[in-house]
Amino acid sequence: MLDAMAIARLQAREVCCNQTFVKITAIETLVVNARMRNWVLVKVVTDQPGLYGWGECTLEWKTKSVVGAVEDLSVLLIGQDPRRIEHLWQIMHRQYFWRGGITNMSAMSGIDQALWDIKGKELGRPVCELLGGPVRETLRLYDHLGGGLLEGMYRTGDAEAFGERILESMVRGFTAVKAMPIPVAEMVESAAVLKHAAKCVEAMRTAAGDEIDIMLDLHARTTPATAIQFGRLLTDYNLYWYEEPCWPEHVDALAEVARALPFPIATGERLVGRWEFREVLEKRACSVIQPDISHCGGISEGRRIAAMAETYSISVACHNPQGPVSTASSIHVGFATPNYLIQEVVRADVPWRNDILVEPLDVQQGICQVPTAPGLGIDINEAEARKHPFEREVTMAYFHKDGSVADW
Numbered sequence: 127m128l129d130a131m132a133i134a135r136l137q138a139r140e141v142c143c144n145q146t147f148v149k150i151t152a153i154e155t156l157v158v159n160a161r162m163r164n165w166v167l168v169k170v171v172t173d174q175p176g177l178y179g180w181g182e183c184t185l186e187w188k189t190k191s192v193v194g195a196v197e198d199l200s201v202l203l204i205g206q207d208p209r210r211i212e213h214l215w216q217i218m219h220r221q222y223f224w225r226g227g228i229t230n231m232s233a234m235s236g237i238d239q240a241l242w243d244i245k246g247k248e249l250g251r252p253v254c255e256l257l258g259g260p261v262r263e264t265l266r267l268y269d270h271l272g273g274g275l276l277e278g279m280y281r282t283g284d285a286e287a288f289g290e291r292i293l294e295s296m297v298r299g300f301t302a303v304k305a306m307p308i309p310v311a312e313m314v315e316s317a318a319v320l321k322h323a324a325k326c327v328e329a330m331r332t333a334a335g336d337e338i339d340i341m342l343d344l345h346a347r348t349t350p351a352t353a354i355q356f357g358r359l360l361t362d363y364n365l366y367w368y369e370e371p372c373w374p375e376h377v378d379a380l381a382e383v384a385r386a387l388p389f390p391i392a393t394g395e396r397l398v399g400r401w402e403f404r405e406v407l408e409k410r411a412c413s414v415i416q417p418d419i420s421h422c423g424g425i426s427e428g429r430r431i432a433a434m435a436e437t438y439s440i441s442v443a444c445h446n447p448q449g450p451v452s453t454a455s456s457i458h459v460g461f462a463t464p465n466y467l468i469q470e471v472v473r474a475d476v477p478w479r480n481d482i483l484v485e486p487l488d489v490q491q492g493i494c495q496v497p498t499a500p501g502l503g504i505d506i507n508e509a510e511a512r513k514h515p516f517e518r519e520v521t522m523a524y525f526h527k528d529g530s531v532a533d534w
């Protein structure tokens with residue numbers, strides 16, 4: 127049964143086919159404050175009735191910058207045909223002298239997602255089908271134990287809390303979780319800190335058994351030496367992956383950690399564009415690559431990075447701690463990408479997460495089904511979204527014991 131909007135879209139499609147041209151008339155941003163980050167949603171509007179697309183380029187602590195970057199890029203795109211996705215990607219990337227960088231590439235990512243959404247809606251097909259069709263019947267999802275919460279647990283020395291929290295994820299149907307038991311570290315760590323991190327991981331493994339996959343995110347807080355120190359105490363726990371063990375731009379160091387430890391290394395959430403991923407892949411510095419569809423250059427670039435990774439037998443697991451549009455985009459890429467491993471989802475950052483969607487996105491269990499609705503399959507309830515306007519993100523400042531700046 128077609129609803130009024132679907133009929134309008136089909137009528138718009140007929141008009142499009144007859145006129146062979148659709149124009150972008152506006153590119154708007156909608157900022158939604160969701161506690162620790164502002165979701166930056168991008169709406170690309172066309173001259174066809176009811177035909178618009180949503181994307182997301184959330185970039186916490188740089189919200190105003192990325193909103194401005196979308197505005198700058200829109201100058202190039204107004205009046206263009208949104209269905210020429212690759213052509214517009216090239217325009218956004220190459221038609222200004224200054225290219226690349228996290229802010230610009232995030233803005234491009236949001237617009238790119240919205241263009242795919244438009245194309246899918248116009249054709250009446252889900253984006254994953256336009257990417258070649260689903261290559262799997264279901265997509266596995268993983269849960270977070272909660273970074274901030276567990277940081278607190280670490281400081282209070284409550285290793286058992288990790289065990290209690292992992293059981294909560296399992297009850298909800300998840301078979302894989304990610305945790306952050308390794309604290310903001312010194313350049314070389316002491317025995318007490320190392321052993322406490324191992325106790326936290328042991329608590330998770332003891333509580334959950336071997337049926338659940340455990341990933342650790344080090345957030346690049348550690349030097350290569352410290353990452354290896356921690357990792358050597360964790361070899362008995364069969365980690366699913368060990369994420370960002372050192373600065374992502376230090377690719378030789380990542381490779382050094384990868385050679386020293388027996389579990390897969392994951393990295394890539396802070397890299398943008400296929401050119402930044404190339405060195406990581408060529409040096410086999412990881413086993414799992416984590417492009418973020420809201421930063422790396424969008425669905426278009428995420429697919430290219432995944433194909434590059436496939437040639438090195440490296441898996442893909444898109445980074446996604448952001449809002450629901452980013453999640454939807456990542457899920458479509460996941461369903462259409464053969465070397466996709468698992469999808470990160472956030473389910474409980476704010477209780478109204480699904481309220482800003484016209485139809486809720488079901489990521490509450492550990493698995494999701496193939497999307498069937500046109501485009502990205504989501505629409506934003508703008509009135510609900512506007513109830514949560516921009517607020518400046520809380521600054522996260524971390525220092526070593528001696529007062530010098532630390533990575534967090």
Ligand SMILES: [Mg+2]
Pocket residue numbers: 343345369370395
């Ligand atoms: Mg991470």
